[in-house]
Amino acid sequence: MDYVIWAFIGTCYGMLVGIIPIAGVTTALITVFSMGAYFMADPYLGLVFLTAIVASCASADSYTSILTGIPGASTTAACVIDGYPMAKKGQAARAMGIAITDSTFNGVIFAALTFFLLPYYGKIIVLFGRPEFLGFMTMALACIGFVASKNVFLSMCAIIFGLCVGMVGEDVVSNPRLTFGWEYLQNGIGMVVLLSGLFGVPELLDGFRRQLKSAAPPMEGNYFEGLKEGFGDCRRHWKDMVRGGLIGFVTGLLPGVGGAVGDFLAYGATKAAHKGEKQEVPFGEGNPIGLLGCEGANNAQKVSSMIPACLFGIPAAPFAAMVMAICMYFGMEIGTPSLLEDLQFTNSLAFGYIFGTIGVALLSIFLYKYILKILEVPFWIYATFILAVIVYANMQYTGGWEDLALLTILSAIGCVCKYYNISRPAILVAYVVAFKIDEYFWGTLQLYGYKQWKPGLTSMEGFRWTELFNIYNHPIFLVCIIVAVGIFINSLIRKDKGIDYT
Amino acid sequence: MIKNLLLGAVASIFMVSSALADYTLIVPQAPGKGTSVWGEIIAKNLEKFIGEPVVVRHIPGARDIPGFNKFHNDLRHDDKTIMVAHGGNGVSYLLDKVDYNYFDYDLIGSMNNDIVLGKQAGKDEKSGTWTIAGGSGFEPDAAAAAMLLCGPQGNNTINDYLACWRDRVIWVNGVSGGEKRLGFKNGEFDIARESPAAWKRFYTGIKGNELWFTHGILDLENNVQIADPNFPNTQFEDVYEKLWGEAPKGDLYNAYKLTRNWRDAIQKSLWMNKGNPNSAKVKAAVTAMINDPVASAEIYAKTGVYPWIQDGPALLAALKSLITEKALKDAVKWNQKAYGFPSIYKPELLK
Secondary structure, three states, rough: OOHHHHHHHHHHHHHHHHHHOOOHHHHHHHHHHHHHHHHOHHHHHHHHHHHHHHHHHHHHHHHHHHHHOOOOOOHHHHHHHHHHHHHOOOOOHHHHHHHHHHHHHHHHHHHHHHOOOOOHHHHHHOOOOOHHHHHHHHHHOOOOOHOOOHHHHHHHHHHHHHHHHHOOOOOOOOOOOOOOOOHHHHHOOOHHHHHHHHHHHHHHHHHHOOOOOOOOOOOOOOOOHHHHHHHHHHOOOOOHHHHHHHHHHHHHHHOOOOOOHHHHHHHHHHHOOOOOOOOOOOOOOOOOHHHHHHHHHHHHHHHHHHHHHOOOOOOOOHHHHHHHHHHHOOOOOOOOOHHHHOHHHHHHHHHHHHHHHHHHHHHHOHHHHHHHHHOOOOHHHHHHHHHHHHHHHOOOOOOOOOHHHHHHHHHHHHHHHOOOOOOOHHHHHHHHHHHHHHHHHHHHHHHHHHHHOOOOOOOOOOHHHHHHHHOOOHHHHHHHHHHHHHHHHHHHHHOOOOOOOO | HHHHHHHHHHHHHHHHHHHOOOOOEEEEEOOOOOOHHHHHHHHHHHHHHHHEEEEEEOOHHHHHHHHHHHHHHHHHHHEEEEEEEHHHHHHHHOOOOOOOHHHHHHEEEEEOOOOEEEEEEEOOOOOOOEEOOOOOOOOOHHHHHHHHHHOOOOOOOHHHHHHHHHHEEEOOOOOOOOHHHHHOOOOOEEEEEEEEHHHHHHHHOOOOOOEEEOOOOOOOOOOEEEEEOOOOOOOOHHHHHHHHOOOOHHHHHHHHHHHHHHHHOOEEEEEEEEEOHHHHHHHHHHHHHHHOOOHHHHHHHHHHOEEEEEEEHHHHHHHHHOOHHHHHHHHHHHHHHOOOOOOOOHHHHHH
8 A cells, every 4th residue: 555655646746846847857856865764664665656756757747848838857848849839729638638648658558568578678687797788888978979969079078077977986996086185075976966966956047047937828618628639639640659659768778868869859750750741730830740749758768768777777867867876775786687686676666657657647637727726836936945855855965064065066067068058968978887887897807808906007918809809709799889889970970960959 | 046046045954954863873885885774774773762863874985984984083072973884894994094993982782794605506616717706895705715716825825825816816896796796697707795685685596606605603702703593504614624624724814814803793883982971872772672573673684683792892802802913914915915905004903
C-alpha cells in the first residue's frame, strides 16, 4: 500500500512542478533530494516515488507548453509550435486530448519495453571490460557534438570546462586533483549541486528576469467534447504518434543527447512524412498532426534515457543524472549488473513510471480547471519557493557554508552559459564522462602494459598494443572507437545545419 | 526581483535552521557510500533511544580524512557531536597524514567486522598471473592475497614479497565496488572483495566464484584473531597453512596484521570527545539500540551479524600493541611500492 501512496504523491508533485512554466523534471527531482533520508530503510519506495515524479512531470510539462506557449521544460518546447496556436484558437481541450493520449500511449508502451527488458539488457554489460568501457565512454564524449552549440569555440569551452569539473577531486590513487587547495573539493563536485547550478537556478532566475506571466487563452465549446476530438485525432494518426515515440526512444538512448533533440527531431520527421499533402491547417499554425507527432517523444525519451544510466552509469539527460544521484544516495550503484539483476529495482522503476504516466493522465482529465488556476499563480511565488527548496536540498550535502558557496559559483556559471548560449548539456556529459574515462584509461594501461601503477605516462615500453587493438580480443572497443571518431567529425561538420539545441 | 530573491533566501535560511537538531553524527563520506548509509540507519534508530533528534552531517573529502580531521580540530568540542568512522580511517591513521587521534576520544561503540575475499573458481594460487582491482581500504586484503599467491619467500621480507608481487600480479587502481563485481564476473579480475553482507547478496549461489578467505574477527578478551562465525574455516591463517603447509610469518604478515586489525576492529565505529559529558548517555543509548531486536535487525541487514565492542580502552590497547616501528615501516613501504599509494611513516605513533 505504501508503494501506491508514494506513487500517488509522486504523481501529484510531478504534475504540479510540471505545470509550472520552465521548472521541469530535473528541478522536481532536485527539490525532493532532501527527502532521501526518509527512504533509506526502503530505497525501492523512494524509487517508485522518483519515477512517478519523472513520468507525471514529463506529461504535465507538455500541458503548460500547449496552454501558455511557455515550455514547461526545454524537452517540450516543440509542443509549443502547433499546440499553443491550437489553444489560441479555442481548441485547448482538443490539444489536451492529443497530449494526454500521446503521452500516456508512448509513456506506457516504452516504459514496458524498457523496464521489463532491463534485466536482459544487463547481460550485455557483462561483455564490457576496461577497454570496452573506455571505448564506450569515448563514444559518449563524441556524442557531445550533438548537443554542443553551433559556435565551435564555445562548444570546446563547454566540453573542456565539463571535463575539468569532472576531474575535480582525486586521481585513481587518491591524490588531490584540481581542488585549488580547497579541501571541500577533494571528494569531487556532486551531481546535485552541478545540476542545480547549471540548470535549476538559472532557469528560475531567468523567469524572474523576464517577469514571466502565464495564463491559458479562453477555451471554446465543451471541454469533454474537445478532449474526445483529441483522442480521435490520435486514433486516426496513430502512425505519427508511434513514429514520434520511436524517435524519442532512440534519442534517449544516446548519452547526453536527451533534452529537446528528440522532440524537435520527431516534429521534423512528422512534417517530412506529410510533405506535399494538403493540410487543413498548415504546420506551425495549430496543426493537430504537428502536435501529436512530437508530443510523445518526450515521454519515450524520458524512459529510454534510463537505459544508458542503468547500464553504464551515463545519464542521457540531466534528469537521468539526478535519478542516478538519488540512487547513489540510497547506496544503489547505478551502472552495475548486480543492480540490473535486482528484480525489485526494475519493478519499482516500472511501477512508478507507469503509475505516474496513467495517474497524471487521469488527473489532467478531471482537474483541468485547477490546472488553469495554477497557471494563473504569479511566477515569483512558486519560483521563490522552489529556489528555497533547491538551496535546502543542496545544503543536505555537508550542511556547511561550502555547499552554499559552490552552489553560488555554479549558478553564476550556469547563468553565464545560459546567457551566452554555451551548451550546458555538453558540460554535464563531459563532467560525467571525465572521471570514468580517466579511470578506464589507466585501468586499460595497467592491464595491457604497466602491470603496476606508475604515475604519469613515463614510458610505453612493453605495452601490448596488438593485444589491445585486436578485433578478436576487443571487437566492442574497436567499434566504439571508430564510431566515436565518425560521430565527432560528422557532428562538427554538420554543426551549421539544423537546430541549435542549446 | 531583488525582493523576491531575498524572500527566497530568508525562506531557505529558515528551512535550514529548522533542520538543525540536537545530536549530530559526522560522517566523513558523501551520501550513498557504505558508511554514510550505515550512519543514516544508526541516526534513525539511535534517536529513539537517546530521546532527542539525531541528524547526519556529511563532510566528505580525499580518503575520507577531512571530515574526521574537522571533527578532531573543531567539532569534537561540541557536547552533542558524534563521529562516525570506518575501517579506512583506521588505516589512514597509521599510514596517511591525518590530524585525528583515536586516543583523544571515548569509544561509544564499534562493530567488530570482517571482509570476504573470493577468487575465480579453481584458479591455482601457485601459478599464473593474477589481476587484482584495488583501491583505498584494500591494503590488508591485497597483502593477504600476495602472501597466499607467493607463499614463503626467502627471508619473508617486504622486498622478497615485492619481487613476487611484480612478477605475479597485475594491479589495477581506482576501481569502484560495483565495477570490481562486474570485472570479477566477466573474468577481467581474479579476486572479489566484499563486506560480508554484500558477499551474501551478490555472490552466494553464483557459479564461477569461490570464497577464498576471510580475515576473521578480533577476540578482544584474549587479544587474538579468531574465525568469523559467519564464515567458519575460512580465516586467512588457516587457508594459508592449508595451502603452504606452514603458518604465515615475516614482515608482510606483521604489516598485514597491523592494518587488518586497525581496519576491521573499528570498521564501523562511533566516537565522542574524551570527557564529553554526554558520552555515558549516548553509550547507554547505543547499548539499548544493540539490544533492541528491531533496531539491530535493521543494522545487521546492512553489515551482517557482528559483535559490538564498547570497551574503548581495551580496544585501543589491543590495537596499539600491534604498532611497532618495523611493522609500521613495512606497511608504508608495501603501500607505496605495491599499490602506488602516497603513504608516510609516522614515528609519533610509536609514542
